[in-house]
Amino acid sequence: MIVGGALLIGATIAVLGGGLLLVLAVVTVRSRRRSRNQRDQMLLSPLRVPLITVASGEDDDGSAAEQLTWATGVTRTVLDSNIVELLTKIRGGPGDQLIRVLEVHGAVDAAVSDLTHRSSVRRARAAQLLGLARADHTVPLLVEALSDESVEVRNSAAYALGLIGDPSAAGAVLAAIGAPDRGLPAATAAEALQSMGVGISEVLREGMRDDNARTRMVAAHLSGERSFTRGLPELRHLLDHDTDLTVRETAATAIGRLGRDEDAAVLSRHTVPTEPLSLRRACVHALGELGDDTAVPTLAALLDDPDPRLAELAASALLVLGPGGGAALAGHEDDPAVRTARLMASLQKANA
Amino acid sequence: MSWDGFTDGLRSFVVWVMDVSSVPIIIYFVLINSSLLLLIGLAYLEFRAQQRRRATALTWQGAGMAPGVSLLVPAYNEEAGIVTAVKSFLTLRYPRHEVVVVDDGSSDQTFARLEEAFDLVQVPRELPAEVPIRARVLGIWVPRDGRTRLVVVRKENSGRSEAINVAINAASEPLVAMIDGDSILEPDGLLHVTRPFADDPTRMVATGGAIRPVNGSRVVSGRIVRVEMPQTWIPRIQLVEYLRAFLLGRTGWSRLGGLILISGAFGLFRRDVVVEVGGLDPGSIGEDFELVMRIHKRMRDEGRDYKVEFVPEPVSWTEVPVTAKVLRNQRRRWHRGLWETLWAYRSMLFRPKYGRIGSVALPYYWLFELIAPLLELFGILIVPLALLLGVVNVPFAILFLVLAYGYAVLVTLAAMVVDEWAFHKHDRWRAIWQTVAASVLENIGYRQLTVWWRLEGWWSSLRGKKHVWGVMTRTGFDEEAA
Numbered sequence: 001m002i003v004g005g006a007l008l009i010g011a012t013i014a015v016l017g018g019g020l021l022l023v024l025a026v027v028t029v030r031s032r033r034r035s036r037n038q039r040d041q042m043l044l045s046p047l048r049v050p051l052i053t054v055a056s057g058e059d060d061d062g063s064a065a066e067q068l069t070w071a072t073g074v075t076r077t078v079l080d081s082n083i084v085e086l087l088t089k090i091r092g093g094p095g096d097q098l099i100r101v102l103e104v105h106g107a108v109d110a111a112v113s114d115l116t117h118r119s120s121v122r123r124a125r126a127a128q129l130l131g132l133a134r135a136d137h138t139v140p141l142l143v144e145a146l147s148d149e150s151v152e153v154r155n156s157a158a159y160a161l162g163l164i165g166d167p168s169a170a171g172a173v174l175a176a177i178g179a180p181d182r183g184l185p186a187a188t189a190a191e192a193l194q195s196m197g198v199g200i201s202e203v204l205r206e207g208m209r210d211d212n213a214r215t216r217m218v219a220a221h222l223s224g225e226r227s228f229t230r231g232l233p234e235l236r237h238l239l240d241h242d243t244d245l246t247v248r249e250t251a252a253t254a255i256g257r258l259g260r261d262e263d264a265a266v267l268s269r270h271t272v273p274t275e276p277l278s279l280r281r282a283c284v285h286a287l288g289e290l291g292d293d294t295a296v297p298t299l300a301a302l303l304d305d306p307d308p309r310l311a312e313l314a315a316s317a318l319l320v321l322g323p324g325g326g327a328a329l330a331g332h333e334d335d336p337a338v339r340t341a342r343l344m345a346s347l348q349k350a351n352a
Numbered sequence: 353m354s355w356d357g358f359t360d361g362l363r364s365f366v367v368w369v370m371d372v373s374s375v376p377i378i379i380y381f382v383l384i385n386s387s388l389l390l391l392i393g394l395a396y397l398e399f400r401a402q403q404r405r406r407a408t409a410l411t412w413q414g415a416g417m418a419p420g421v422s423l424l425v426p427a428y429n430e431e432a433g434i435v436t437a438v439k440s441f442l443t444l445r446y447p448r449h450e451v452v453v454v455d456d457g458s459s460d461q462t463f464a465r466l467e468e469a470f471d472l473v474q475v476p477r478e479l480p481a482e483v484p485i486r487a488r489v490l491g492i493w494v495p496r497d498g499r500t501r502l503v504v505v506r507k508e509n510s511g512r513s514e515a516i517n518v519a520i521n522a523a524s525e526p527l528v529a530m531i532d533g534d535s536i537l538e539p540d541g542l543l544h545v546t547r548p549f550a551d552d553p554t555r556m557v558a559t560g561g562a563i564r565p566v567n568g569s570r571v572v573s574g575r576i577v578r579v580e581m582p583q584t585w586i587p588r589i590q591l592v593e594y595l596r597a598f599l600l601g602r603t604g605w606s607r608l609g610g611l612i613l614i615s616g617a618f619g620l621f622r623r624d625v626v627v628e629v630g631g632l633d634p635g636s637i638g639e640d641f642e643l644v645m646r647i648h649k650r651m652r653d654e655g656r657d658y659k660v661e662f663v664p665e666p667v668s669w670t671e672v673p674v675t676a677k678v679l680r681n682q683r684r685r686w687h688r689g690l691w692e693t694l695w696a697y698r699s700m701l702f703r704p705k706y707g708r709i710g711s712v713a714l715p716y717y718w719l720f721e722l723i724a725p726l727l728e729l730f731g732i733l734i735v736p737l738a739l740l741l742g743v744v745n746v747p748f749a750i751l752f753l754v755l756a757y758g759y760a761v762l763v764t765l766a767a768m769v770v771d772e773w774a775f776h777k778h779d780r781w782r783a784i785w786q787t788v789a790a791s792v793l794e795n796i797g798y799r800q801l802t803v804w805w806r807l808e809g810w811w812s813s814l815r816g817k818k819h820v821w822g823v824m825t826r827t828g829f830d831e832e833a834a
Contacts (some may be wrong), residue, residue, distance in 0.1 A: 008751050022765035026772045026784055033776065106521040124408035152408045185551030187417040194416055213554040218417070225416060245624075246554045277482070278526075278624050308478035309524070340477040347498030348472070 043075045046063040053078070053088050054101075065097045069104040071207060080107045084125075086146025087132040099133045108133050113203055115141055120150035127153060131160025139166050146176040146184060155188045157177035162192030167199030174203055174219060178212025186214045193222055208234035213244040220247060224254025232259065236266050249282040264290055268298040273305075280322045281310055288317030294323040315341035370738060373730070380727060384720050391604035398607040399599075399770050402664060406774070409598070417550040421622070422449040423543055426515035427453055427533040431461040433470040438534050442502065442576025446542040450501035452519045453533070459510025466504050471496040473682075479505070483517040483631030485508060492522065494671055506580045506601050513632040513639045518629050520623065529620045532639070534671055536566055537574055541667040546618045550659045556659045557647060558621045558771030560614035561667025562598040564777070565591045567674065576669060579777045581786050586679060588790040590672040590800050595767040595787075599664060606662035610713035612648065614660070615639035618668035621647075636696075636815075638689020644699045654705050666775060675803070683802050684809030687725070691810050693716055722810075725803040732800055757795040764791035 044051075050064035059065055068155035071079045083098045090098065093182045102108055107129060114126035115138075127145050142164075154176065172235045173192050176184035193200055200222075207219030208231060220238055223231035231254075238251035252270065256264050267283045268292065275283075284302060289293040295317070302314035315338045318325035332338045365499045391392045400469040423441050427434050428712045436452070455463045466472060472493035479489055487510035495502050505522050507515065516530055527549060531537065539545070541561060567582035582588045605611045619640060629646045636642040644660065673679040694717055701718070736754070738744040767785055771777070778784075 005748060005751075012751050012755045012758060015755055015756060015762050019762050019765055022762065022769050023784075023788060024771045026765070029769065029772045030776065030781075030784070078420045082627065121404055121407045128408065149405070154405050156408055175425050186549065186553055187550035190417045214552065217553055219418065237672060244554050276624075309480045312477065338477045340475045341475075343475055344494070344498070347494070347496060349498075351496075351498045352690070 002185055007068060014246055020202050038073075040078045047075070047079055048069060051082065051086075054097050055090055055094055057092070059094075059097060064178050067102045070091075076105055076288055083131055084129055096252060102129070102133055105349075108135055111135075112138060112141065112324070115145060117146070120148075120153055123148060124152040124156040125152065127156035129162045129332055131156075131163035134162050134164055136166060139169055143172045146172055147179060147182055148193070151182075152187070154182065154184050158188045158192040162195040165197060166195045167203075170196050170200040170203040171254065172205070174207045174210075174215060178210060178215040183214070185231055186218050190218050190222060194219070197328045198226070201230050202224075205231050205234050208238055213242075213247055216242065217244070217247045217250050218251065220250045220254050224250070224257045225254055227258045229258050229260075232263070235259075236263070239270060240267065245279060247275055250281065252282040252286045253289075256289035259286075259290050261292045261294065264292040264295040268295060271298055271302060271310075277307060280307075280311055284310060284313040285315060288313070291321060293321050296321060296324045296328050299325070303329070303332050303335060303337060311335065311337035312340050316345065319345050359741065363743055365737050365744050366734065366741055366789040369734060370743070370752040370774055371732075377727065377731070380487055383754065384724065385648075387720060388600075388718060388759075392600055392763065394598045394604035394607040395770065398603045399664070405773060407574055410655075411647045418447050418543075418546060419527050419549050419553065419670075420450075420525030420619070421446065421527045421529055421546060422519075422525040423449060423451045423529045423531055424516050424519035424523060425451060425453045425520065425531055426456055426512045427458065427462050427532050428456040428509070428512070428515070429458045429462060433467050434462050434533055435465050437535075438466065438502065441531075441537065442500065444446075444537060444541075444542050445539050446546070448525065449542060450503065450525060451522070452503045452522050453507065454505045454507060454510070454515040454522070456515040458509060461506070462504055467493065470500060470502055472504055472730075479518065479521045479615040481521065482627045483520050485514060485518055485521065485768035487514050487518075489518060504612075511634055513636070517634070518754045520626055520666070523623055526623055527531065527620055528623045528626060529618065530616060530670065531672060535563075535617055535668040536571060536574060536657075538665075538667055538669075539575065541685055544594070545618075545663050545667055548659070548663065549622075552659060555656045555657055555659045556622070556661065557625045557651065558614060558619065558644060559600065560611070560620070560661075561618045561663045562602075562665060563594060563615050563617045563668045563670055564598075564666050565672040566669035567672055569669070574785050579779070581778065581780075581783045582674075584670075584674060585793060586676065586798075587672050587674055588786060589640060589794045590679075592767075592787060592790045592794055594672075595771055596764055598662075599767045599770045600763065602662045602727050603628045603664045605713060606660075606771055608708060608712065608715075610658050610708040610711045611662050611718070612644055612709060613641050614662075616643050617670045619644075636689065636692065638693045639736075641689060641695065642693045648706070648709050649697065649700060652709070655705045664774070666777065677723070680778055680801075680808075681806045683805040684812070686809070688809035689724075690717070691813055694722055704739045725806040725810075726797075728803045729807060732803065737794055760799075761791045764794070 015047050043058055045324050046052045047068060050067040051065035053059045054068065068079065075101050082100060083102055087095060087098055108349065111126035111129040114122045117126070123145065127142060130142060139161065142157045142160050144154055148154050148157065158173050158176065161173060173184065173189050176187045177186055204219040204223050207215050208223070210219070212217055216238060220235055223235060235251045235255050239255060241246055242248045253266060255267060259267070264287060270283045271280050284299065287299060297312040299318050299321070303311050305314070317328065319341055329338055392551070393501050403479055425438070425441065438453060466766040473496045474491050474493050479492070490506040490508065493504040503522050505518055520528055527546065529542070545559050547560045548559050565587055566576065567581060567587040568580040569576050570578040570580065601611070616639065625647060626643070631644070632639045633642050642645065673682055683781060694714065697714070700706045701714050703710045727807045735749060739746065739749060755759055766789070781787060
């Protein structure tokens, strides 16, 4: 009983003490944030005018940028983080001037050494800074960072590589998506690859043959977005044979964007009722995008499909296929799908 | 029997009950608190990761890989706020989204307001029957401008679940977000909750976002311009509950890979997966919970590689009950829904093929969510009785109560620290003290009442009583503080 009582008293004191500590923690977190913000504002205030002058592209004689390079100590740190923030929005001449300020401050060299810092936040921020500073000599280091244990660092490295835009890193970025346990998020990879120009089309073809479904999907998606027609054989293969439905739908959309006339037959094959409904819809939509009138018979047959959305998509596709498509709608004028497609098209046309 | 004889008998009975139950109750107490500690620990790990992500956040505007989203908005007699809500949904920052409003047979001017505001024109469209519907669809309307991505469907009244099912059939994007017409979404909310789908497009099937009470905040044109504490204690205490549930509970479960509950006020799902499992169950009281369970079951039964994740960023703001009457109805419904869903999926318990859902999450919900009010009621009855009869050591009992409720306060305070550290939505210092006070006051009366209401809900289900949906009286929040 005495032991139980002592235990109870101890636990109660611990819980109440813990509660007090947590209240203190809330107060401390808020106070620290406020005082840090105030300090940053105060330190930055003398430099605000030259910073705005440079950022707005009005520093013709370079004096404002020169003034920014004089900052030292904590002021320099605060200024650099503000410059990094600005570089996410500013390009061209003003951007180059701000990068020069960072270089003079030694921020770029510091970021290179920070890439191996034990704090993942420092590593990630370093990678971002290198990208924003367009430090193309650090591409090999950033490629290495794509396999960092921290996803934030991998994300930041891919982001930086995208900003630098060196297509030689494309293979590494795409391969990083499917890395076991250390995969690169597909969205980041796609954004990075999108900035790497036309030199990545071969890498994307390779990617569409990858074992990882996410890698194949990103490669297929980008091939369509960037209209890389060299990837068409792989896209057709994905549409026909891939085990992942999302990948097949992505391939269908991409073919719709960049396919050739003969792809109408490829897409038509997958509009049959034995295929998943979402894939059939994607293919019908893609047939409309493709705009080849050899698809007219397939689309006309789908006007009677039991799925009203598929029928409406087919009607909409026929409407954009010119006179052949319009003629195929004859006899279906009273179908709700056709009437809806016509009405939607006329509303859009009237307000175009 | 004399009064003394009665009290002696009662005393012996109470002593016997306490002897028999003390060890199981203490074990339960230790287990529930340990599991909460574990959840806090998991949530802490997740928040550290989140904080790292935030500290290194990259601007993502959803270009390229952002999947299209259909916002599904069931509306029943929402004439007061529907136009503002739809306008705010249409102007969310997202590259590809549409709004599908289903007027569930409103008897007020809900549809007329929409028709006037968006210059709607009826289209002869037939809806696909991918999700089976019982109620009759009366028509479909779209804006005359041909570019505003809004679809309005009118149907006979048949309830929220069927309204959402109709909206699923009308939706044309690959993701569907189920939201209430009176909810307010953060301008970047969609970008936050769709990000997991963009990052892992082949595996992600559902995400949920954190929901906060909007009561007291200043709202203008469907946007929150200043976050404030609610003005009365009932919603303030609910704010504390929401902090705990979302910032600790769901974040912890998500980290553990055992998230089984996505709130109906905001959930994002892959449309094809929702269609595949048959949409929301109109016969279920806990339809949102039931849907997530059905998705888990289907995915696991078929051995598919999939993910369900929680996004702790505040995504949606909702008005919470301000009166005990409305709160009672809500809590009865929630607990009834919890019981009926847990019972419906009892076959998943401890089955290895259901992984952590069957072995950890479901047993936890049975033991610590469903049964907890029963045991708490037992304590509420037996402790005062024992004190009255003088069969317990008074200081000992008081200490035990302080410990039990003090622990509950501690958990809330942990959620507050996380909120302040990660989101700091409330600017005023007063908000901190009001939240601390609410976390203490919650244990004095409020908690005991909700225990009773939850048991009422459970009991009415066990008796097979038909559930009657109460009316959630909204005070409204447009232009003025709620």
